[in-house]
Structure formats: structure tokens, C-alpha cells
Amino acid sequence: MDLTEAPEREAFRAEVRDWLAANVPAEPLPSLDTADGFAAHRDWERRMYDAGYAVVTWPERYGGRGADLLDWLTFEEEYWAAGGPVRVSQNGIFLLAPAMFEVATEAQLDRFMVPMARADEVWAQGWSEPDAGSDLAALRSRADRDESAGGWRLNGQKTWSTRGAFADWMFGLFRTDPESSRHHGLTYLLLPLDADGVTVRPIRQLDGEPGFAEVFFDDVFVPDDQVLGEVGQGWSVAMSTTTSERGLTLRSPGRFLAAADRLLDLTRRTPGASARVVDDAVDAWFDAEAYRLYVLDTALRALDGQQIGAESSANKLFWSDLDVRIHDAALRLLGPAATLTEGSDAAWLDGYLFSLAGPIYAGTNEIQRNVVAERVLGLPRG
């Protein structure tokens, strides 16, 4: 066992820390879910890209620096500790990119990766449909073959499309085999949201801002070179994404560590805080630290060539519960000021609202518990 950080990693950490200290906006950017905020976040991503920090784990030819998982964890710790903005390109770089690097053609990589990394093209996800939420395999939006035009024609509807209100492109699953059911006959498609026949209806979330959108398709044409992976193989392509969504790369420990540290600061400067909320704050910090160690261990074993699997559902259960508890404790410390939407502490309320979505999206925690019970513990299906 050895937890000492190699000198070159320490050097990387110091380099990242210095750059962030010099570049992270002093004032928090306006909300990502407003037009201005979206634009401001695009600019920030571009600055990160130019400095080589937008996608550290990607190959250099696409704007990355070929860093490994450990350096990525280091980067994330420093990024959130420095108060870096939410990543507007998150859907693309963390959800789509892993699938792209798995199955995309050279041409597709050359076409899409750099604009994705520079946030010139921001991606929205197209998973859920009105009747396919937790039950994703119930997807009905269809893509019909248009042989003459050499592509597919989409009809149907997606919903809960994060970033959908302002994004440029969408990736999602569509039923290319009308005879098929459940996980079969689905294909993974990429399409611009300004294509003919696409209608985007923003959905206002709890805070009143359009955090996601409904997207309607009326005979939307998608050429063959915007099919990701094999026709009909969409489900397996998507799974590599949703696994990484629940697994390592979307919910990096750095974010919760930073929030837990801020929670302890808030606790220290809250005289007369109730004994229980102080205890809950320490619990939350404990669990943020446990999450860091768990993900570190997973990353080290992955680097060691071991197979990573069951971790993802346990991960999602743990971080989504943790995120709610961190912010719930903070609001309780704020007492009567908890519901204020302006002032230095209002970020806690935003964070709480954001955290409440955690146990719901990317597979509700009820579904995740079923997955752990059935696939990890081997209990019989209901």
C-alpha cells in the first residue's frame, strides 16, 4: 500500500492550482440556465480549452493532454476547490465523449471532438421520453429509413433533456426497427437542434429557470454519418455512457469535497448551531472523504487493469444522497436565511435544488437499489 503522491503529480496539481487561482472568475457566473449565463459559461470553457484544461484526459490531437484518471481526479479536486464554474459542456465531454472514443469513426472524431471541447458546440442529451423515464427501454421515438436520402427520419419526443434549452446538438436513442421492443432495435444518433422539424420547448425547473427541455421531432432528417456505432446497437453504445455517468467521470469527488469543506467553514462561523446539524455536517464531510477514497481506489484498480463494474450503481446511490445531505445541513445552519435567493449564502439554496435532482435522474435511486440487489447481490428479480 502506498498513498504518497508521485512528484510529477504534485507538480501537475501545483500547475493547475496556480492557473485556476489566476483565471477562475472572482464573481460567480450568472446561472447556466439563462441565456447570458450560458454564453458566459461557453466563454469560460473556451478559456479552459486554450489553456489545455478543458479535457485533460483526452488525446492531445483533440485538445487534451492524455492525462490518466489520477491526474483527472487531481484536476477535479483543484477545480472545485478553486470555485470553478459548472461545466456547460458536461453532457458532451462526460456522457457523449466516452461513447465516441469507443465506437466513433475517425471522421466523426475529427468533426465533433474539438468543437465539443471548446464548447463551440454544446450537447444536450436525449434519453428520457414522457413514458420512458425510469423505464428507459420503453423508448418510442422512431427513426425511419430514408434510403434515397441516405439517412433517417425522426418522429417523436424526448424530455428532461438537460441543457436542451440552449444547446446546439443532441445525442440520443431512437427506435430504428419498428418491430423491435425494449433494448433491441435502438440506434444512437447525433443531430443539430436547429435542424428542420426540431422543436425545442424549454422546461422551467424548481428555480424557475429552463434547466432542461422537451424536444419534438417532426420528420427530422439525420444523415448516416451522424449515426454513432452500429444501427440497432444503440443500447449497448449508450450503456457505456450511462455507466460512466453513474461511475467515475460525471460525479467527481472534488465537487463534494469542496462543498463539504465549505460546509465545515459555515459550521465554524455559525455560533449556537444546533448539536444535531453540526453532527450532520461532520457526517457529510466524512462521507465526502469516503467517496474520494472509494473513487481513488476504483481508479487505481482501473489503472491496474482490473475490470470496473458494480461500483457504478453503488456510487450513484452514495453521491446523490451525500449531495442532498451536504446542502440540507447548510440550509439548516442558515436557519431563517435558508430560503433567501440573494446574498453571499444563496449559493447553498441553488446547490440544494440541484442536489434534489440527483436521486431522480440517471436512473432513480429506487432503480439503482434494484440493480445493486439483483446484479451485485444476486437476489431474484421481482
Add this chain to the structure above:
Amino acid sequence: MDLTEAPEREAFRAEVRDWLAANVPAEPLPSLDTADGFAAHRDWERRMYDAGYAVVTWPERYGGRGADLLDWLTFEEEYWAAGGPVRVSQNGIFLLAPAMFEVATEAQLDRFMVPMARADEVWAQGWSEPDAGSDLAALRSRADRDESAGGWRLNGQKTWSTRGAFADWMFGLFRTDPESSRHHGLTYLLLPLDADGVTVRPIRQLDGEPGFAEVFFDDVFVPDDQVLGEVGQGWSVAMSTTTSERGLTLRSPGRFLAAADRLLDLTRRTPGASARVVDDAVDAWFDAEAYRLYVLDTALRALDGQQIGAESSANKLFWSDLDVRIHDAALRLLGPAATLTEGSDAAWLDGYLFSLAGPIYAGTNEIQRNVVAERVLGLPRG
């Protein structure tokens, strides 16, 4: 609204308190689940009976004093506050008696009630079977008609029979219609445990003492005058019992209030107790008080002639969880001394072990949550 206690009730409370102060054994009796302890508890019941306190709510002709539910709650508060012994006749006076008063013949009442109240005859319950625990309707022990002898012949097995190791009589459900299934064709029978063909195998519980027993029936004869209610109507007769088991009369608030008060005392004399356990102790006291008020409200509405129903499952969920939390907090306050089986605080460990059975027997809490969800909230069955 009026919560002032009527003068005659205050008088009753004072009378009970004085008698208990003068009569409750200074030294706790040996465990009910040992032969000596069982005998000692019998003696105590007899003393209570002679003083008219064994069954205050029963008619005077059976040794009661015709008290109403409010006086009963008062009696229970005083009884547990005074540190009164566990009631060895509990199965009989709280589970069987309500059913007896519903459907028993005069002759049966005259035969059984007084010995039950004096604990001359202690009753064991015969509900569960090895394959019928939570799923009580899966009962298989059968009673075959013996027309010539004018009665029934029992074959099969019961288990988890509380008090079974030392009790004199058993009440239980047996399948009198071999063609029947589920809730149908069951009959409620009464039989002496020393009858020919009855084998009692005590089961040691967590503390190593035989708190319950398996009971085997090999062609055991039960005459017709030991059938309670109609043949084939056993389920509905039993339900009046299990309802009262989960409802008002078995888990009286007085017991939890007394435990919660002792918990606060323990908290006061535990310097440097952790903030969280102190908070949990206060929570437990709050909930004991809430339980008292909830049951008081139910009793008042019952006296007012209103129908009481849904309360029973919610009740059981609440008190069984509360009982565990009271004793869990106490053990945490005791720290390294928590597991000691001798000394002044060892009663907390006994109480904890006892409390752990609460969420399991009389319908597991998982079953109770289904009942609340389906019968109270009207959610669809699985």
C-alpha cells in the same frame, strides 16, 4: 377541546399509584423466561388480581372493575412508571380476552376468564407455523372432525409461541376444512398444553432463555366446547385479536413513557455524552409523548363511539420503531458497559433485545407498511 382530567380519574390514579408504591417488588423479578421467574410472575399476577388491578377493564364478575379505556391508560402509565413487572398473563388478557368477550359462550367465559386473570392458567399463542410467518394465511396445521368423540383431532406444528415454554393453555388457528385455502376454513381452538399428543419444544431466544416454543400436535383431541366462535370462522375471530394486538391494548403508552423518562435520567447522569445520542434521546422522548397523545386521542374517539381501524398498523410501525430507538440510545449512552449482563444498567440490554423483536412479530413492519399503503392510502396491491 379539554384535557383536564376529571376528579374521579385523578382519584383512581392516586389510588393505583399508592397501591403500586406499596406492592411492586423492590428487586426486579427474575426473568419471565426462566422457571423461577415464571412462577414469581404468576404470584405477582395473583396479588394484582386479589387487589382488583389485574384486569381493570373487565366486568366485575370476572375480577375486573369495568374501567373504561381512559382509566386503563391511566393504570398503565402508573404501572410502568412504578416499575411494575412484565405481565406474564399478557397473551391471555390482551390477545385472547378481547376475542373471548366478542364470541365466547357464557360457559366458556365462566370456565376460562377468572383463571386467566389470576394467572392460574397462563396462555400461549398459536399463530405462526414454520411456513406461515408474515404470511399467516398459509397455515397448514389441521383439525379433523371426530364426530363420535364430539370434537377435533389436531395434527401439525406451531412455532414462535410466546410463553409457550411454561404456559398451561394455548389458543390458535387450525385448518378444519382440508379443502380450504388462505383465510377460509380456519377455526379458533383452545387447548391445554398437557393434553395427550402435545409436544412442547422450547426455543431459546437471543438472550439464551426460552422466550417461545415450537409446539407439535400428534392427533391431539379438542372437544367442541373448546372451539371459540363458529367453526370455519377462525380468521375473523383472530383478527379482532390481532387488531387489538397491534392496536390499543397490547402496547400501552405507559411502558414507553416510563422507558423514555428513564432514558432522560440516564442522559442527565452521563457526563460528556455525545451530542448526537443526547439529541436521539430527546427525539425518543418526544415520540413516546406523541404516542401517548395519539393513543389518548384514539381512545377518546373510541369512547365517543367512533370507529377505530387504520390506526392499528400505523401504531405498530410507530411503537416498534420507538422502542428500538429508546433502548439503542440507552446502550450508546452506556458505551463500553452496554454489553454487560449484570449490574444496575443491564436492564437496558434486556430491553433492547426485547425491542428488537417488535419490528418482526405481530406482522413484520414491512407487512404493516403494505397495509398502510394499500388499506389506508389506497395504493394498488403489488
Add this chain to the structure above:
Amino acid sequence: MTTMRLQPDEDALAFSVAVRDLLSQACDAPALRAAWDGRDGRIPGLWKRLAEMGVTGLVVPEKYDGAGLDLTGMVPVFAEAGRAALPEPLVETATAAALLTQAGGPTADEWLPRIAAGDAVVALGDGSPALVTGGQWADLFLIGAGSGVRVLTRDDANVEPAPSIDPGVGLARVTATDGAGRVIDGADGAAAFDWACVAVAAELVGLAQAMLDRSVAYAKVREQFGKPIGSFQAVKHQLADVFVATSFAVPVVHRAAWSVARAAPTRSRDASHAKHAAGRAAAQAARTALQVHGGIGYTYENDLHMWLKRTWSLTSQWGSTDWHKDRAARLLLTDEER
């Protein structure tokens, strides 16, 4: 033989049913949404209608044209306000009426009739500046200052709206202009605080029941994996737990109202118990409602969010759920008897 009763009196219950009927039309979801998107968060004309029905004067003594109810009779009315997520200063004004009734004197003579008539909204706070619910709407402020209570008219105070995620509580930062207002003789501010805590607890119970009802209704119709989500044990058990928590908070609130109305020695402990039990139940109901509703509950288009945000307001105002537990703990662990 017994005259004991833990439920409110029949006439009080009957009146609360009438209030529910009024609010079910005048304060239905569309009206509520309009109020939230509106200028001041209130429902135009509703305060006057409540006054005409006699609601604003319920605790005002009869000699001031009120009904002279005590807190035990008010609990079911406040519960209805919670059930409807009513965006009006009912608790604040009623608490003020109770305080002025207790103190008497010229302020009472002047303001109690106006309160009964629905011509005055009163808000309460502690210290200066104070974060005050209903402060944006109040004509009069009763501000705890040390041991006494100070009366401030709108002119005596600087009132600055405090932007809250819940526009329906009219939150404001109120600062007394130096030396303005005067102290009311013999006003028991501590008793008024406990009075308000129990009133808010009643509102929280109503909120919890409303959120439970919405969640159960949704769980019966929303289908996933080919059946209603309400048929899954994971959903059933979460909802059953909310029902239990809410059911056991109700009698605690009634008993606290009795203790406050009778100035029982356990008044403050019981009031804190009520605010804690109701706050805990409502918070659990809110979390469960959101989880059961899933994505749809997370949208502004769905009505649920107004109940969630009212829950967040009321669990954090008038002493947070944690704060009341701490106060009760101090009272319980220092005095030896229950």
C-alpha cells in the same frame, strides 16, 4: 363520564371545513400560480373575503367584533391554510391579535377591530433589523425588544423586501427607525412566540397532508414498467412512512395548542415539540413527494413546487426544526419532572 377531548371543538372543525371550501376555489392552483407570478405574492381580494367570512377576527375578542377563539380552535383553520399553501399573513396577524388581546390597552383598542374587519395586516419580529414573514404586507409591526414588545407603524420602520424562493410569505427585513414606536405595557412576547410556533406547526401538518395526498394520487396513475408506480413496495413504504409521521404529529400540535391556550407550565416545551414534529413530518413529506413525482415534480410547471417551497419557508422560520429540538432538550434535561 368523560368530557376530555383532544380534537378541536365541533364548531371549530365545522368552521375549518368552510374555510377549506373557500380556499379550494379562491386559492386553487391557478390562483396560487398567478399570485406567485404577481406583484406582491398575494391573491387579490382574498384577505377581504377571509375577513368577511370571519377568519381574520377569529381570535379577536367579541367586544372588538371578533369570535374570541383560543388557539385550540384555530389549529384546524391554520391546517387548512397550510393545505392550500395560502399566501396570506394569517398566522402573523392572528398571533398579533392574540398578543394585543393579552396586553390590552390603547393599541388593542385601535388595531383589534381593524384586524377583525380585514383592514389591517400585522407582522411580528424579534430585534432590529429582523427578518419578518408577512413584513412586505404589514401595516403594523410588533417587534420583540429585550423583555418588551415595541409597536411600529409602517412609518416607524424601514421595510426592505427580502427575495425568497417562496414569494408567498412576504418576507422582509424590517429596521426600526431610531427611537420610533413605543413599548406596549405588559405584552408577553414569549407567549406570543409560542403561539405562533404552534400555529405554524398546524400549517406544516396541513402542508404535509397536502403533499402526501398529491403523491398518492400521482403514484396511482403514473405508470412505469407496465404498472402504476404506487404498486412498487419502494414507493408504498416511503408513502406509508410519511402517513405515520404526519398522523403522529397531529395530536402533538393539538396538545401544544391546549398548553399555550391555558398557559401551562410546559407551554414552551410543548410548542417546540409541535414545531419539531410537524416540521419533521412536512420535510419528510416534501422529500418523498419529490422522489415519487420524479422529474415532473422538479418542474416549475407542476404545482408541487409551491408546497415544497412553503415547507422550506416554514421549517426555517419561527425557530428552525433543529432550534426547537435544542430548546426542548434544554427544558427537558434541566427540569427533573415531566
Add this chain to the structure above:
Amino acid sequence: MTTMRLQPDEDALAFSVAVRDLLSQACDAPALRAAWDGRDGRIPGLWKRLAEMGVTGLVVPEKYDGAGLDLTGMVPVFAEAGRAALPEPLVETATAAALLTQAGGPTADEWLPRIAAGDAVVALGDGSPALVTGGQWADLFLIGAGSGVRVLTRDDANVEPAPSIDPGVGLARVTATDGAGRVIDGADGAAAFDWACVAVAAELVGLAQAMLDRSVAYAKVREQFGKPIGSFQAVKHQLADVFVATSFAVPVVHRAAWSVARAAPTRSRDASHAKHAAGRAAAQAARTALQVHGGIGYTYENDLHMWLKRTWSLTSQWGSTDWHKDRAARLLLTDEER
């Protein structure tokens, strides 16, 4: 490029597998039941077999015929002890070996070889009288006294067995006879305490995993309502939660072992985090195991109770789960940096 590793070294893991194999026969359920019903709660001859395998000498330096392992290598071995509910003073004796190794001197020279050979059992306590696990079985006592550590032979102490619901921890009340024993120079009792806390945390993780395995196995075969109870969501979700709690405690224990072995500045905080996380997971596993087993788990005939009671012993000894949270809170909230 990286040499970082949070898992114990391969050879330590391999050794722990060998320990598991031994215990799966020598400490199987029948042997355990016999020990619990036996005279002193131990398994006759097992300590010697562990010594022959090298287990008792793992932390003893090589010059004393030990293997010189540090705590990071011991974690998987202690986890196996927990998984088997081993009724032997392994943690106590190993902690003593670590303490004597750190202090050196004549006591180390005399006792470390005996420990390696399995000829000596050592127990630790704080103050006098002290409640000491393994105290019934110990040949030597290391008792914290103020800043120093006092050595007591059996003759120097009055050892009175303390009746526990768990006979497998050899609990005793140990009182030093006046002036007996001597203080070891330079012995770091505080470091030894943290060492023991992490060792017990490792045991608790093993206990949690064993109880989870038993519960899952039972839920697969026990049928009610015509299907295995493990197919009900209510059972599935409780077991899934135990799996999550246990999985996330493991790396915390490994990291704490590293901090203790390296005497890191965060040593005590990390040790408390480990004892708390493992204690919480084990307590949850115990409650869930009992609930899933139902009545059968409540019987003495079923083996489960021995794991439950060991969990109750270890969560309350060596600083309770609550106590460690409080200590960590003090350390976290007073120092500004992580």
C-alpha cells in the same frame, strides 16, 4: 507511471486468504457455538495454530521472530477475524506488539518473542480499574496511566471477569494492585489506541460483510407469499443499502491504516473516521440481518446472534461510534485545513 495503491499489498492479501481458510474450518459455526458455551469463550488450541501460521507474530519485528508487518498489511487479517467472529484476543495482542515494538526496551525484548510464539496474550486498558477486552485471557496488561503506559503482569493486577452478552471478547475489569508494575519509557499510548481503533474497524467491516452474506443467502431461500423474500423490494433495498455502507467503509479503513502506519498528522482523525464508518456499517448490517431473518434470527439456535453480539461489543468498545464522531468533529472544526 503510478505506484500508488490503496489496497493492501498482494502478499498481505494472500496471507489473509490463508487465514480465512484456517478459520473456515477451525472457527466454523459449531466450533464457535462450543466456545460460547464453553468455559472461557475461546476455541481450544486455536491460538497456538494461529501462532504456528505466523498470525500472532505478524506485527512483531523480524529480530524477534516476527514478520514485521505494519497496520496496512494487518487490515485484511483483522477483517477475516471479524468475518469469522473469532473469539481470540488477536487485536489486543497485535496492538500490544505494535506498542512494544515502538517503545522497545526490556519489556519488548522479553515479551515480543513470546507473542510471536503464541505463548503470550496481552491486553490493553486505560486507567484503573479498566474494562478490558481479552482481559480474562491476558498474561500481561499494558494500561494507560496519564501520559505513560504501565506494564502489569497477571500478579500485578486484580482481574475480575465482566459478564458480557458476548463471551467471545473475554471482557474483564482490571485493577492494578497499588504501586505494582512499571511505566515503559517512551511508549506512545495514544498511537497504540488509534492503532487498535483501526484494527477493530477492520474487524467490524468483516462482521458487516459476513452478516450481509448470511442475509442475502437466507433471503434467496426463505419463501413467503409464494416467492423468496429476497424478491421483495423492501428486502432488496435494505440489503442494497447495507452493501453500499459497507463498500464505502472499506477504503476509509485502509486509508486510516496508512495514516497510523505513517504517523500522519491526520492519524487520529482518520482512525476515528474508520471506527465510525465501520461501526455504522456493521450496526446497519446487524439490524438489517435480524429484520431479514425474522423470527429465526431472533433465536439462539441460529448462528446469526454470535455476529450480532460481536458487533454490539466492538461498536461500544475502543470508543463508541458516537465517541469517535465527536473526537473527529473536534479535530475537524478546530483546525482550519484538511
